Amino acid sequence: MTPPAPHTPSDPLLRVEGLQVWYGHAHILTGVDLTVGRGEVVALIGRNGAGKTTTLKAIMGLAESRRGNVTFDGRPIGTLPPHAIARLGLGYVPEDRRIFADLTVDENLEVGRQPPRPGAPHWTPDRLFALFPNLAAMRGRRGTRMSGGEQQMLTLARTLMGNPTLLLLDEPSEGLAPIIVRQMADAVRRLKAEGLSVLVSEQNTSFAAAVADRASVLEKGQVRWSGRMADLMADEAVRRTYLAV
Numbered sequence: 134m135t136p137p138a139p140h141t142p143s144d145p146l147l148r149v150e151g152l153q154v155w156y157g158h159a160h161i162l163t164g165v166d167l168t169v170g171r172g173e174v175v176a177l178i179g180r181n182g183a184g185k186t187t188t189l190k191a192i193m194g195l196a197e198s199r200r201g202n203v204t205f206d207g208r209p210i211g212t213l214p215p216h217a218i219a220r221l222g223l224g225y226v227p228e229d230r231r232i233f234a235d236l237t238v239d240e241n242l243e244v245g246r247q248p249p250r251p252g253a254p255h256w257t258p259d260r261l262f263a264l265f266p267n268l269a270a271m272r273g274r275r276g277t278r279m280s281g282g283e284q285q286m287l288t289l290a291r292t293l294m295g296n297p298t299l300l301l302l303d304e305p306s307e308g309l310a311p312i313i314v315r316q317m318a319d320a321v322r323r324l325k326a327e328g329l330s331v332l333v334s335e336q337n338t339s340f341a342a343a344v345a346d347r348a349s350v351l352e353k354g355q356v357r358w359s360g361r362m363a364d365l366m367a368d369e370a371v372r373r374t375y376l377a378v
């Protein structure tokens with residue numbers, strides 16, 4: 134038997150093996166392997182078009198043509214539909230902010246409310262406003278009158294109202310002002326401190342370095358490197374080969 138890669142959790146919360154995805158005839162993911170341990174933040178890093186969004190969508194059951202093994206908390210989820218996967222405790226925050234523009238901040242949060250889940254942090258609007266103070270100052274504001282960064286935070290906060298055990302976060306820093314990026318990184322670190330597990334896709338290596346324990350580097354639909362985030366930051370050759378440095 135092949136020994137596990139160093140630093141890989143032996144009983145991960147999420148295990149992805151040989152994940153393949155096709156869009157029509159285009160074979161986009163050709164075999165992605167990764168794990169996320171309990172309470173761990175893992176960064177899925179790669180250049181534009183490497184397949185990060187496709188990987189998260191496929192884990193969430195949103196890629197129609199997919200193959201491979203995905204287990205969550207020991208349970209196979211590779212063939213389940215997205216709503217069944219969400220019900221098991223996976224929260225997905227897509228890259229394009231998905232808020233209800235005509236609803237207020239408070240109303241958007243209510244839309245996401247789910248019962249508490251054993252083993253997962255239990256979120257209430259008040260706890261989320263402590264995590265995102267800017268949202269607290271605009272509870273009655275409608276989505277149409279919020280900035281991109283505020284909408285991104287609201288999308289994350291609304292997903293947390295579902296009390297997930299694992300969060301799939303797609304490029305949370307993209308297009309945000311540096312100060313909002315810092316607030317987002319701070320929020321992810323606090324989520325980890327609450328015990329949440331996170332798989333975060335990023336092109337921004339410094340954001341990933343600020344939040345992640347481990348990293349998997351994706352290129353052309355495959356993981357080419359995985360290990361500790363600190364080791365990736367120390368290895369300029371790997372970053373030069375697979376990422377923009």
Ligand SMILES: Nc1ncnc2c1ncn2[C@@H]1O[C@H](COP(=O)(O)OP(=O)(O)OP(=O)(O)O)[C@@H](O)[C@H]1O
Nearest residue numbers: 156159161179180181182183184185186187188336
């Ligand atoms: N719906 C689709 N139909 C066909 N091809 C697609 C579709 N969505 C993505 N692709 C292609 O799949 C590849 C991977 O895209 P994906 O969005 O997963 O990459 P990414 O790493 O998330 O990049 P980005 O940072 O640009 O979002 C790209 O070549 C992209 O053009």
